[in-house]
Amino acid sequence: MSDKVFDTAAHSPAEASAAAAAGPLLGISLVLIAFNLRAVFSSLSTVLPEVISDTGLGPVWASVLTTLPVVCLGVFSFPAPALSRRFGPERVIFASMLLVAVGTGLRGLGLPPFLFAGSFLAGAGIAVINVLLPGLVKRDFPRRVAMMTGLYTMALCGSAAAAAAFTVPFERSLPGGWPAALALWGLPALAAALIWAPQALKTGRHATGARPAVHGLFRDRLAWKVTLLMGLQSAMAYIVFGWMAPMLRDRGMEGASAGFVLSLCVVFQMLACLALPALATRGRDQRWACLLMFGFAALGFAGCYFLPLSLAWIGGVLNGIGQGGLIALAMTLIILRSPDANVAARLSSMAQGIGYILAGFGPLLAGVLRGATGSFAAPTLLFLLIALIGSWAALEAGRNEIVKARVEP
Known part of the structure; x- marks a missing residue:
């Protein structure tokens, strides 16, 4: 399937005008926003032992802390379409970016209440942006869906890679230690919000008002399989963000080295994010691409547990290829399975709302299993089981079909 399938999709006059006006600056702005949507997760995981100690x-509470923003990704995905219809997606994204910046900064106070409150606020802001980005891509870049999806999912992984690589060095070099290192990631989020502000002010006033309602998604089998795939691959991703570095440190790896392996993992996620949407849309469907990526992700995480520490980077690379390919495919499937931008926004809300609530159980269960068994063997088996179930969901979600939803004025 090619991106050209979207040329024949139904677009409203407003959407057609927006698409014509979309240009490089808008695309760059979206990528900068996406770059700030994962640092809150991987930055914490690399200093989690220090956080627990101090x-x-x-x-259990450490598991809750790593899981809280993931659960917020699910809970706050549901109101995103309504907020977008009321205030316009550009203004909602601007406000959400400010929430991400404030929440990330709050974690720099270093006390448990602020760690939880900051994670909550940042997770809420990220959730809303997650839902609205696919709709903007569908609306403003109908002929460049694969390219834009690849770029912004690559940026998602880029923020995770940067946070994984630099949080420990920041923690060691900054006077404030790990709280200062965590808070520092609020600065690029604030910068992205300020860069986006002119877009919000310029277009927000045209975006309010009623939009077509979408019905029938929750009765559509394909929509549920897309949702399940999104949730399961996300559960795997947040197990990686939350527990890969602690697992390597538990095995005896030094903290900066564990952060490097996680960062290497996410660098390869970036490369896979950029390549997979374009490659996957060239075939008849996306089933085999999904199955291959689930296989890479599972082998890579298992390798980080079973391989000698000197070879753990191989597991990180394999997991990065699989995990990056999966998030890019999941976001691409939301767009490919939708007939227009309205359905894409609703399917995005459903897949990410329910999916991220499901995903939140991944790092939570991994932490509980680690605490109960005293090792990471059980969390590794959990990861492999999730990959197996996700592969089953991909057999239907990856088919070349469109969700059966009604769009009414």
């Missing part, structure tokens, strides 16, 4: 959080 705050007294036990394994």
Whole structure:
């Protein structure tokens, strides 16, 4: 399937005008926003042992802390379409970016209440942006869906890679230690919000008002399989963000080296994010691409546990290829399975809302299993089971079909 399938999709006059006006600056702005949507996860995981030691959080509360923003990704995905219809997607994204910046900064206070509150606010802001980005791509770049999806999912992984690589060095070099290192990631989020502000002010006033309602998604089998695939691959991703570095450190790897392996993993996620949408849309469907990526992700995470520490980077690379390919494919499928931008926004809300709530159980269960068993063997088996179920969902979600939803004025 090629991106050209979207040329024949139904677009409203407003959407056609927006698409004509879309240019490089808008695309760059979207990529900069996406670059700030994962640092809140990987930055914490690389200094989690220090956080636990300094705050007294036990394994269960540490699991809750790593899971909280993921759960927020699910809960706050549902109101995103309504907020977009009321205020316009550009203005909602601007406000959400400010929430991400404030929430990330709050974690720099270093006390458990602020760690939880900051994670909550950042997760809420990220959730809303996650839902609205596919609709903007569908609306403004109908002929460049694969390219734009690849670029912004690559940026998602880029923020995770940067946070994984530099948080520990920041923690060691900054006077404030790990709280300062965590808070520092609020600065690029604030910068992205300020860069986006002119777009919000310029277009927001035209975006309010009623838009067509979408019905029938929750009765559509294909929509549920897309949702399940999104949730399961996300569960795997947040197990990686939350527990790959602690797992390597538990095995005896030094903190900066563990952060490097996680960063290497996410660098390869970036490369896969850029390549997979274009490659996947060239075939008849996306089933085999999904199955291959689930296989890479599972082998890579298992390799980080079973391989000698000197070869753990191989596991990181394999997992990065698989995990990056999966997030790019999941976001691409939301767009490919939707007939127009309105359905894409609703399917995005459903897939990410329910999917991220499901995903939140991934790092939580991994942490509970780690605390109960005293090793990372059980979390590794959990990861492999999730990959197996995700592969089953991909057999239908990857088919070349469109969700059966009604769009009414």
